[in-house]
Amino acid sequence: MKKIKIAVQKSGRLHDESLSLLKDCGISIDNGKDQLKASAKNFPLEIYYLRNGDIPQYLKDGVIDCAIVGENLLIENGESIQIAERLGFSKCRVSLAVSKIFEYDSIKDLSGKRIATSYPVTTQKYLDEQGVEAELHIINGSVEIAPNIGLADAICDIVSSGSTLFKNNLKEVETILKSEAVLATSPKITDEVSKLLDKIRFRIQSVLKGRDFRYVLLNAPNDKLDEIISILPGIKSPTVLPLANEKWSSIHSVVHQDEFWEVIDKLKEAGAEGILVCPIEKMVQ
Numbered sequence: 001m002k003k004i005k006i007a008v009q010k011s012g013r014l015h016d017e018s019l020s021l022l023k024d025c026g027i028s029i030d031n032g033k034d035q036l037k038a039s040a041k042n043f044p045l046e047i048y049y050l051r052n053g054d055i056p057q058y059l060k061d062g063v064i065d066c067a068i069v070g071e072n073l074l075i076e077n078g079e080s081i082q083i084a085e086r087l088g089f090s091k092c093r094v095s096l097a098v099s100k101i102f103e104y105d106s107i108k109d110l111s112g113k114r115i116a117t118s119y120p121v122t123t124q125k126y127l128d129e130q131g132v133e134a135e136l137h138i139i140n141g142s143v144e145i146a147p148n149i150g151l152a153d154a155i156c157d158i159v160s161s162g163s164t165l166f167k168n169n170l171k172e173v174e175t176i177l178k179s180e181a182v183l184a185t186s187p188k189i190t191d192e193v194s195k196l197l198d199k200i201r202f203r204i205q206s207v208l209k210g211r212d213f214r215y216v217l218l219n220a221p222n223d224k225l226d227e228i229i230s231i232l233p234g235i236k237s238p239t240v241l242p243l244a245n246e247k248w249s250s251i252h253s254v255v256h257q258d259e260f261w262e263v264i265d266k267l268k269e270a271g272a273e274g275i276l277v278c279p280i281e282k283m284v285q
């Protein structure tokens with residue numbers, strides 16, 4: 001049977017969450033130590049452990065069918081690569097930054113300046129769009145040190161919490177793009193393998209949706225049922241079950257994590273008691 005070839009980062013920021021997502025999708029991988037390729041035990045899938053930076057090229061060449069990769073790299077080297085799913089982790093941005101003492105008003109201030117970056121295509125594209133000419137210095141890591149050692153006037157690199165910029169006396173001045181981990185697909189994927197990809201996508205969607213919601217169980221006095229039900233969003237409508245005490249009912253529902261605490265406060269105010277909250281492993285729709 002044909003297998004789908006998926007790449008994940010060998011080590012680094014995306015590695016652990018990529019594997020845990022596949023595991024939550026019920027794909028169990030038999031890994032030997034330092035093995036760069038392994039097979040799933042219960043799904044027609046081969047996993048390849050690669051450098052994140054190399055993945056776009058492997059996808060373009062069709063050596064792998066899909067991959068979990070940082071979205072920012074698709075802008076750098078990923079024309080023709082499609083995003084099948086956004087995965088919601090490793091969120092960051094690619095930004096321009098300058099020394100804290102640089103009097104920066106607009107992007108025009110970088111005209112004729114030296115910019116150090118590991119993302120030359122992304123940086124150049126942005127400068128071209130803004131009509132600014134600058135000199136790029138390509139370096140592969142520790143980019144934030146460049147202005148402090150006189151190698152560059154500005155940098156273009158990944159920012160998440162901003163602490164690396166802060167520690168290196170830099171300030172973020174322009175956000176070029178936002179990124180997260182994505183499931184990306186090769187333009188050369190065959191129809192047969194696409195069917196396997198669809199199965200993985202369906203599982204990923206169910207897992208990610210489950211992570212966004214909480215299952216809520218509570219007890220409600222029957223005379224408050226209508227009010228309490230009106231507070232609960234639910235997928236369709238909440239489940240209401242009678243309790244042994246006939247003046248009370250048990251209500252089950254799902255609540256989005258974004259509105260969770262607000263909903264819980266309202267439920268308590270409306271007379272709900274014994275509120276239990278459980279994680280949802282998967283939510284299939």
Ligand SMILES: Nc1ncnc2c1ncn2[C@@H]1O[C@H](COP(=O)(O)OP(=O)(O)OP(=O)(O)O)[C@@H](O)[C@H]1O
Nearest residue numbers: 012013014051052053070071090091092158160179
């Ligand atoms: N500080 C961060 N916070 C959140 N996400 C990040 C951060 N740094 C990088 N990322 C995201 O994770 C991806 C992987 O970053 P990481 O530093 O692990 O690998 P990499 O430097 O791209 O290299 P390699 O090619 O060696 O695997 C990046 O492409 C980016 O999308």
Ligand SMILES: O=P(O)(O)OC[C@H]1O[C@H](OP(=O)(O)OP(=O)(O)O)[C@H](O)[C@@H]1O
Nearest residue numbers: 141142157158159160161162163164165
């Ligand atoms: O805004 P922050 O939360 O400080 O994160 C940003 C830093 O994280 C990444 O580096 P990483 O730690 O991945 O090291 P690397 O340069 O070796 O890839 C990135 O290149 C920045 O340096």
Ligand SMILES: [Mg+2]
Nearest residue numbers: 012013141158
């Ligand atoms: Mg990094």
